[in-house]
Amino acid sequence: MIVLVTGGSGFLGRHLVQRLVDDGHHVRVLDVADTRSRDPRVEFVASSMTDESVLNAAVSGCEAVFHLASSVVPKTSNDNPILDARSNLIGTLQLMDASIDAGVSRFIFASSGGTVYGEPTVVKVKESHPTEPISSYGIVKLAVEKYLALYARLYGLNSIALRISNLYGEHQRHDTGLGVIASFCHGAVTDNPVKVWGDGSVSRDFIYVGDVVDAMVAALRYRGSHLVANIGSGETVSLSEILALIEELTGREVAKEYLPGRPFDVHRTCLDVTLADDALGWRPKTSLRDGISRVLQTVEQEERSS
Ligand SMILES: NC(=O)c1ccc[n+]([C@@H]2O[C@H](COP(=O)([O-])OP(=O)(O)OC[C@H]3O[C@@H](n4cnc5c(N)ncnc54)[C@H](O)[C@@H]3O)[C@@H](O)[C@H]2O)c1
Structure with missing residues (x-):
């Protein structure tokens, strides 16, 4: 299968791209950070998702899109919400439009279980918990989820938003204030x-990067309707x-x-994470x-x- 991974040069993207290539998929990466030298088997588009002129070509021929690109973390998002919305909300809508035009059959979005809910009112947060984010980052992630649900209804774009908790694993940067x-x-x-x-x-609910990659691969196989699922250690x-x-x-x-x-x-x-188990057959396995x-x-x- 031909798949596009936005943000494929980042921490999660790097691990996901490796797995997809190992699984025999043809992987195209769209990222502003040019890491094409890492693996010659990976096709590389060195560009921003905010550049509409490259999106159609980037998505062309792809059956699935993994959308991982994000230009902010919770802290920096509050410093400049306009930049966050321009880059991560408008950029994502442009990518979704290009995906519809290209006939993409599955759009998988890296949302955030650590920020969309805000301060939890219960011990274990289910997807039905109120969403009261306290960062622009969380607001934008939630807005993208809502647009995905809308586009599923309006245009039949099949999508899955994975609300990932706090990621950790090999090769994560130690100087961003996130990991x-x-x-x-x-x-x-x-x-x-x-x-x-x-x-x-x-x-925090810390989830190992290899377990999140498993969830993303399970999402690729999922054939149900629009889904929003927590991905964490529980x-x-x-x-x-x-x-x-x-x-x-x-x-x-x-x-x-x-x-x-x-x-x-x-x-x-x-x-x-009960829903991810029921819908995707996914459970965290790394202690x-x-x-x-x-x-x-x-x-x-x-x-x-x-
Ligand atoms: N790290 C976590 O704890 C965590 C938790 C929940 C969700 N997420 C989400 O998972 C995804 C991946 O996270 P990560 O930790 O690998 O982040 P990361 O910062 O390591 O990777 C993000 C990648 O996106 C690229 N990028 C940024 N803006 C871009 C743009 N406009 N166009 C194209 N590429 C762009 C960057 O160059 C980078 O390679 C992000 O969407 C993030 O919000 C991360």
Whole structure:
């Protein structure tokens, strides 16, 4: 199958592209960051999804689109909501229009289970939980989901929005303010103090990148109607517990610098992933201990070879 992956040069995109190529798909990447040298089997369109002139050619011939490109993280989105809406909402609508014109049969969107709900009112959040995002990033993700539902109704564009919790895994950047496990593991390996926003009690549902790739591949096989599904571990772990696990695995104490909590961070997230199991036959399989061990190993290798 010919598939387009927007944001294919990013953290999740890189892992997904590798799996799709290994599974025998012809993969085309649309990304502003040009990483074409990484794998000659991958076709590369080095451009922004906001450039309408390239979208038709980028989507042409594709049966499926994985839409992962995003130019913001929760923090930067609140600094400039207009830029966020222009790039990630309008850009996505342009991509959806091009997908309809090209006859794409499945559009899979990386939404965000950590931001669309806002501050949860229950322990485990189901997809039916109220959506009250506290960042522009979450508002835009939710708006895209609503447009996907509308386009399914108006034009029959089959789509799945995966509300991914907090991603972590090998090769995640440690300096963006988004990947807290990447940043803690990097600090632990390089013996640098790690920044903890708040008192360490903030807790998150961390999901290993390989499990999210499994969910995306399951979404490619899905043949039902428009779906919005949580993708997470179904468990919640505090930042202090993560640090304690990293210290146990490395056998070293990590220096911590405690900073005031950030206004765009919800205090606790934990996703109920029953729907993904029922609809996609997907369940998370990687324990936090195994996932963090793999990240630590990769950071150690990278540091040795740098
Ligand atoms: N990282 C997480 O914890 C997390 C959680 C939930 C959802 N998501 C979503 O999953 C997707 C992938 O996340 P990630 O962590 O791999 O992010 P990432 O920042 O590593 O990758 C995003 C990619 O999009 C590209 N990009 C940005 N703007 C673009 C544009 N206008 N046109 C084309 N390409 C553009 C970037 O160059 C980058 O390669 C994003 O949509 C993100 O919002 C991430």
